[in-house]
Amino acid sequence: MSGLALNARFGSPDQIETLVAIEGVVAQQMALHVEKRRLWFPNDLMPADANLDAAADAELARIRDAARGLPDTVRVAIALNLLTEEGLPHFHRLIAVHLGNSTPWSDWNNLWTAEEDRHGCALRDYVRDARLFDMGALEKLQYRYIEAGFNPDWEQDPYRLLAYTSLQEKATQISHANAGRLCSAIEPMAQKVLAHLASDESRHYQFYRAVFGAILERDPNRALQSLLKVTLNFAMPGHAIRGYDDMSEVVRRAGVFCASQYKEIVEELLDFWKIGVMTNLSAAGREAQEKLMKVPTRLARMADFQNAKTAARDFHFDFIFGRAIRL
Template sequence: MPEKNIRLEVMQAIEPQVDGFMEQFLMPIETIWQPSDFLPDSESDSFFDEVHKIREEAKELGYDFWVVLVGDTVTEEALPTYESWLMDVEGIDQHDEKGNSWSRWVRAWTAEENRHGDVLNKYLYLSGRVNMREVEMTTQHLINDGFDIGTDRDPYKNFVYTTFQELATNISHKRVGKLAKEKGNLSLSKMCNIIAGDEMRHHLAYSEFVKTIFGEDPSGMLMAFADMMKKKIVMPAHFLRESGQSAGKAFELFSDCAQRLGVYTAQDYIDILKKLNASWDIENLRSLSESAEKARDYLVKLPERLERIAQRMSFGQEQYRFKWVEANGML
């Protein structure tokens, strides 16, 4: 049977479990946090005092911090791209009445993720520390440019990607929250930490999707995992740019800031791979095809290989003048 047909059959076979995954890993809209829970209440007489407090606390945060926070915010704001991509994955059908369980998952996941960009964008606006028009143009460029994460319409590869990326964003937001707390910015720290909590729930959900697929098609799932790691997991914002730039020019510079701050590093990438290998019990999978056995050998040895490469890697130490924050006079 063609590989595409096998994937579709597997997606259809495990679809009845998806509603249960939604109950386990997503939260009701009426009870989950909303951006207004962490921002000044515009209806309150104390609104301007609260905004003043945000602006004063924001002055304690350094240049690299603001670059990373802007990059994280723009990444979250490009959500329309991610939803449209996932809706096109094999086995996800949004056209049959309200759609199948997979499409309901994508909509519910998107609805939760949407709050992240909202709260961070409003915080940036109130902080007075960034050039919002430049940030907004970057967001529009990123959505307009789209992205190619190397997964095509393959559900196996897409779920490997989302599992990896949700954990990566968990790490990034959690570290930014820690840095904010160290500077006495407790409100921003709370925002970042609660976003990180969402990302962890989503990571666990996508990891469970992959684990379930391993139960149905271990060889196919293992080879898809290996293929994604051979291509390397590219960040959702790998086409990040500032106004007047070509797509992708700002991403490496943004990544240098994240590396300097220790927000997201090459070692984090390796640690995530190790965690996925362990979580999916790669070494103990049985009844594999010959190609899948080779894929497993590759995945088991890959962390050590990447660590050797990471030891030789270097990243930019010089602060690039981003249009997002250069008006603050922090350089």
């Protein structure tokens, strides 16, 4: 038996057996991921080499000048995306403790972490060079977020980790892509950086979606119950950031990410995994299946409620020098 069974800290014996059984799928999906990707680096986007010439200096001056036109709603979205990306240490730890330190799980965790690490680096390079924020205030937020930790109540269930990452990677892809689109006509480099991040998140989403699909095939009843718990209680990883509620509300009102978009993600995954037509389930599995199929309607009602109760108000954030955002 794989070393995972000995090294995994979290999961019931049946879950660990399933994780061992799908190791071939993990290795196959990782190989497919590497084959499809085009590896890039932050310096490809915002070069900082010692021998850069006057043209590079002129481009940096252009970026800074154009970035002054980015509205504060977009700045908040970029700040939240950056802070979320820089929470990477929390996720590397969560994957390691839920899935163990043996291959191919650790191989994926290390590869995924290396790719994700570029996201925070690239976005930080951009916001620093473009002079978007009070960087001291933003850095304090980032420090407090890492210090606070991210400890979702998954009850040591490795299936919930993989269900969560399936949802979260797609949500992050949408957030980066939409923030980038809001930048494109004002400062195209911001859109270029965010598009690179979104493209990576799309491929990571495909990996986690495929792996959780393999779990559904092998252990459907437990997997459906885990998926239901995560889907009903989904929260983006940055929710431990001080001021997160206000930041996410600005992002929602600006159309970067909201309940309607989360509903679309849930619908896409329910359809991809063919949740509605699964058969030969236990009573608990059928109950979870029925509740999962009702989640999109519940999310639609939530979105309608949020929109109906939204009233104009002011938002203030230290990282944009306390300026008022009226939405």
